[in-house]
Amino acid sequence: xxxxKLLNGSTIFWIKVFIHGLCIGWASLVFNQAAYDQxxxxxxxxxxxxxxxxxFNLLLLCLCxxxxxxxxxxxxxxxxxxxxxxxxxAFASAHLLTYILFELQLEWYLLGSEIVKRPxxxxxxxxxxxxxxxxxxxxxxxQRRLGRNWQKLHNWVYPAGGxxxxxxxxxxxxxxxxxxxxxxxxLILLFFRKDKFISATYWFNTKRS
Amino acid sequence: xxxxxxYAKQENDNQTLTPLNxxxxxxxxxxxxxxxxxxxxxAQAFKVDPWQLQVDGLVENPFSLSLDELYxxxxxxxxxxxxxxxxxxxxxxxxxxxxxxALLQKAKPLSSGKYVAFETLYxxxxxxxxxxxxxxxxxxxxxxxxxxxxxxxxPLTLLAxxxxxxxxxxxxxxxxxxxxxWKYGFKxxxxxVRIRITDKQPPTTWNLLAPNEYGFYANxxxxxxxxxxxxxxxxxxxxxxLFASNRIDTLxxxxxxxxxxxxxxxxxxxxx
Numbered sequence: 380x381x382x383x384k385l386l387n388g389s390t391i392f393w394i395k396v397f398i399h400g401l402c403i404g405w406a407s408l409v410f411n412q413a414a415y416d417q418x419x420x421x422x423x424x425x426x427x428x429x430x431x432x433x434x435f436n437l438l439l440l441c442l443c444x445x446x447x448x449x450x451x452x453x454x455x456x457x458x459x460x461x462x463x464x465x466x467x468x469a470f471a472s473a474h475l476l477t478y479i480l481f482e483l484q485l486e487w488y489l490l491g492s493e494i495v496k497r498p499x500x501x502x503x504x505x506x507x508x509x510x511x512x513x514x515x516x517x518x519x520x521x522q523r524r525l526g527r528n529w530q531k532l533h534n535w536v537y538p539a540g541g542x543x544x545x546x547x548x549x550x551x552x553x554x555x556x557x558x559x560x561x562x563x564x565x566l567i568l569l570f571f572r573k574d575k576f577i578s579a580t581y582w583f584n585t586k587r588s
Numbered sequence: 589x590x591x592x593x594x595y596a597k598q599e600n601d602n603q604t605l606t607p608l609n610x611x612x613x614x615x616x617x618x619x620x621x622x623x624x625x626x627x628x629x630x631a632q633a634f635k636v637d638p639w640q641l642q643v644d645g646l647v648e649n650p651f652s653l654s655l656d657e658l659y660x661x662x663x664x665x666x667x668x669x670x671x672x673x674x675x676x677x678x679x680x681x682x683x684x685x686x687x688x689x690a691l692l693q694k695a696k697p698l699s700s701g702k703y704v705a706f707e708t709l710y711x712x713x714x715x716x717x718x719x720x721x722x723x724x725x726x727x728x729x730x731x732x733x734x735x736x737x738x739x740x741x742x743p744l745t746l747l748a749x750x751x752x753x754x755x756x757x758x759x760x761x762x763x764x765x766x767x768x769x770w771k772y773g774f775k776x777x778x779x780x781v782r783i784r785i786t787d788k789q790p791p792t793t794w795n796l797l798a799p800n801e802y803g804f805y806a807n808x809x810x811x812x813x814x815x816x817x818x819x820x821x822x823x824x825x826x827x828x829x830l831f832a833s834n835r836i837d838t839l840x841x842x843x844x845x846x847x848x849x850x851x852x853x854x855x856x857x858x859x860x
Contacts, residue, residue: 414829414830414831416827416829416830416832419613419624420614420615420625421610421624421677421823423830424624426830481830486835493817497815497817552725552798553618553727553797556723
């Protein structure tokens with residue numbers, strides 16, 4: 380296949396440089412605008428939306444990689460998956476930090492009670508915790524040490540995707556169009572991985588009986 | 589497209605105002621889109637001339653007002669009010685307008701009139717949010733609101749026709765809107781075409797949409813949380829970017845304690 384050939388060592392390197400540049404560059408630009416009050420009437424809300432939707436975009440992009448690689452028979456595509464996943468985690472962390480630093484302005488007792496009391500924040504926080512675990516176990520060394528369990532652990536990216544979608548649709552007041560589109564996209568991507576869920580339920584059922 | 593107004597200035601107010609560019613670029617006006625920046629982007633071609641505001645229902649003297657007449661019902665005065673959004677942010681805005689009670693006095697409500705119902709213009713050609721379910725946030729238009737008669741007649745309740753010395757920009761509810769400073773912002777309905785006196789509690793848009801989240805009264809109350817967030821504190825939008833530490837306590841009735849007597853004997857936790 381042509382794409383697989385095109386993706387040699389040096390193109391992969393430059394595409395990675397491009398991904399770094401785009402993510403870091405864009406995030407710094409928006410953060411700078413927010414810091415200098417150039418981001419609309421309420422820079423806090425604008426930054427919350429930007430970091431949240433960017434994290435979701437990157438997570439969906441990351442979930443595209445494996446089905447795309449199969450479809451196009453271009454296994455080198457897999458080399459971008461970890462990077463995209465880590466940036467999804469980075470933007471999710473920026474989203475959480477924006478909430479803590481600029482929305483709640485370090486009212487820690489409120490952070491605790493909001494995580495417990497508000498379902499949409501609970502599921503968002505759970506999703507971030509899963510992404511944190513996946514990020515921590517993303518280095519090659521961790522992958523080797525975890526062996527077969529690594530794949531099991533990293534399958535949790537799918538429940539994380541579902542939690543992010545819930546977090547999004549539960550957070551809006553009434554304008555559910557965009558969250559619904561995102562949920563549709565996520566379901567399409569999950570459909571490509573349906574074999575995984577079938578084996579996961581099989582595993583679950585046999586363990587129980 | 590706005591024009592200067594002549595009005596009596598409010599003296600001796602030392603609150604820090606929210607700058608004009610923030611007041612006019614951070615709006616919840618779903619008729620023009622659900623993003624806060626949408627109303628400014630989509631409302632610039634909005635036509636307010638000709639306009640007609642109809643005042644009717646249980647009144648002795650129903651009437652309707654043209655655009656020019658809106659500015660002549662009563663002497664215009666400046667009112668610097670805090671606006672507390674149900675989303676836990678707030679602004680301080682120098683409105684220009686007149687008390688709603690001046691208009692009610694002209695209409696002479698019958699003694700059977702217990703409530704006042706308000707309605708926003710319905711014009712999908714001009715308001716893209718009304719033309720598409722997707723762009724309008726799923727609201728069943730026209731937007732409607734309501735007050736109890738004693739709330740409507742309270743001297744603080746304002747019909748605003750301007751802000752910052754000029755007539756209202758379209759995104760802020762031109763040419764005339766309600767401002768009820770002790771209630772969450774969604775009660776302060778924009779671009780009014782009808783004010784009707786009724787004997788029954790009128791339906792209100794956000795209450796119809798999510799009754800467990802938005803009540804008929806919607807008085808600012810730090811003790812009653814929105815189901816999805818705390819209402820105990822708020823972010824006051826003035827100047828400064830991300831690092832402006834602008835979180836302050838939310839006060840009962842948004843600090844307008846003089847209205848508390850309207851609700852004596854009511855359980856405000858249940859009638860939220």
